[in-house]
Amino acid sequence: MPSANESTQRDSLLRETLKRVAPGTPLREGLERILRGRTGALIVLGEGPEIDSISHGGFVIDTEFTPARLRELAKMDGGIVLSRDGSRIRSAAVHLLPQSATTATESGTRHRTAEQTSLATGMPVITVSASMNIISLFTDGTRYALDRPELILERANQALNTLERYRERLESVMHHLTQQELEATVSVRELATAVQRQEMVRRIIHEISTYTLELGAEGRLVTLQLEELASGTEGNTELLLRDYAGLDIHDRAHPGAEGSSSAQPTTAGAAPKAPQEPASPKAEAAAAKATAKVIADQLAALAELTSAELVDLSKVAAILGVESSVQSLDRLVQPRGHRILGQIRNLPRSVSDRIVARFDGLQGLLAASTEELMSVDGVGEQRARIVRETLSRMAELNFFEHY
Ligand SMILES: Nc1ncnc2c1ncn2[C@@H]1O[C@H](COP(=O)(O)OP(=O)(O)OP(=O)(O)O)[C@@H](O)[C@H]1O
Incomplete structure (x- = not known):
């Protein structure tokens, strides 16, 4: 192979x-x-x-x-x-x-x-x-x-319809995931479902973009429709994986089994911890490099799954580092907060990475005060307030929708 x-x-x-x-x-x-x-x-x-x-x-x-x-x-x-x-x-x-x-x-x-x-x-x-x-x-x-361009065009249009349906479904899966993340009730099953749906959307986008190449001058309309339907999807799986990369779910699933590293996501439901001491720039760079490697490997492994394997959540969970058993899909996990911070406009990724590194998972971040946020390099008063307010608004909206 x-x-x-x-x-x-x-x-x-x-x-x-x-x-x-x-x-x-x-x-x-x-x-x-x-x-x-x-x-x-x-x-x-x-x-x-x-x-x-x-x-x-x-x-x-x-x-x-x-x-x-x-x-x-x-x-x-x-x-x-x-x-x-x-x-x-x-x-x-x-x-x-x-x-x-x-x-x-x-x-x-x-x-x-x-x-x-x-x-x-x-x-x-x-x-x-x-x-x-x-x-x-x-x-x-x-x-x-x-194939003849008419045939490819027909296939491309069918694939565009599929993409539209997949995207709608993906949006509701991601919305649900956000709710669960805010409430600290994400299970491996929900995480794997989100990763699976993102990958399905990525594959269909790739398929359609191959059709557009094959159609050349005759594929302009398909290209325009694809651009519209694919917008905002690029890099989403990566953000999701960064939120949960390096999870040692087997050890962390039992209450009270949280490890000591601040960069590791904690077991969901744990009380927010105090902000962590900032790591040295050298240690930060080494950790970022190691995480990037884990994510690149996970993305490659996902792309290698056959269509039949991709629908099997335990196969996706295995790529995320979870042993394959029905119970392990029900284990709870907590994200670091990369994806949720990624929804805040004008927040550079380097700054959002530093915020994530400073607090203990999303729950720690949700509990952070404006002053605590300001202690992160690159976060002034205004930025801290925007982050604080956006996170509070998300949590309130979630509460409002749910109860
Ligand atoms: N090794 C080769 N180098 C260059 N040209 C070759 C070579 N082998 C075959 N061809 C070309 O292919 C032509 C057709 O060969 P043949 O019918 O055996 O192949 P084919 O794969 O069945 O192709 P087709 O479907 O066109 O009939 C040859 O007349 C020759 O021009």
Whole structure:
């Protein structure tokens, strides 16, 4: 199985290639001409020693790319090599003989060569099948068949509808989480549900953005709708994870089992503690680096879950560091307060991080006085008052809605 890093690299290479061949680009125009002419083609997007070492025969052209030239050269047997950005045609009628340790999955020689060339060189390869009338992209040995724009548009519109529904549901899940956080009654189940919904929304946004790349000039409307529906979602999972990162839920779930570190979220329901002494800048930086690493790993692990695994809350909880058992989903946890502070306008993240580090979890923060808030570096009287008032308003609103 490819690592999370390899999957991300492959995904970005695919997205870059989709952009290159999107409707409205000269390369797509050339590919459509070949498709109409039913001659087929094998085109490598990239040049250099990796390609030279597997190329035999053919001739060097080194001329500016035009759709008509590509169409003419595709009439000849063999492959065509373009510059990476597709702006120049480097050579044509090239016989490619890639050596790859992996056995090819494609059956026809053109497609097998494309698969193996993309694997051996890391460069994207495009095929136009003469027999099946399909344009395909090969990145790292994986095939992606381009569909007709009408079909992609239909899929994109369905996905936009799904995104709209997911977002509505996500908003109510997050609203509920905020209420539970304010009342110190968040369970692992609620936390995992919120993370799961955020990830589902992220995935559908990613899917639609891939469609927009594939649609190119024909995807403007989808792009606009996507921008609107996706606004405000970026970075939300990260904030959520930062609120609970490093939870040792197993030990902390039992009343009175809170640990000693101020940066750790405490068991919910615990009385707010006194503000913590500020840590040294060096210790702060080291802690921030360690947390960033934990979160990056958690985000990568979430992205790696299959759709079936993602609907299983215990799998999501396991990524959050919770042992997998039904009871552990009912354990209570308390956030640090990053996400709730993130809702306060004009509060720089560095300042909000310092506030979080100073108090003991969200409950400690909710109990903090304006003066205590002012003791945090970067928080003056006005800012302290805004934070204090916003937190009080949130708590009151929650009380009002609930009781
Ligand atoms: N190693 C190679 N290097 C360059 N071109 C190749 C190579 N192998 C095949 N081709 C090109 O592909 C053409 C078609 O081959 P073939 O029909 O076996 O492949 P295919 O994968 O079934 O493709 P199609 O779907 O277009 O029929 C060849 O005539 C040749 O132009």
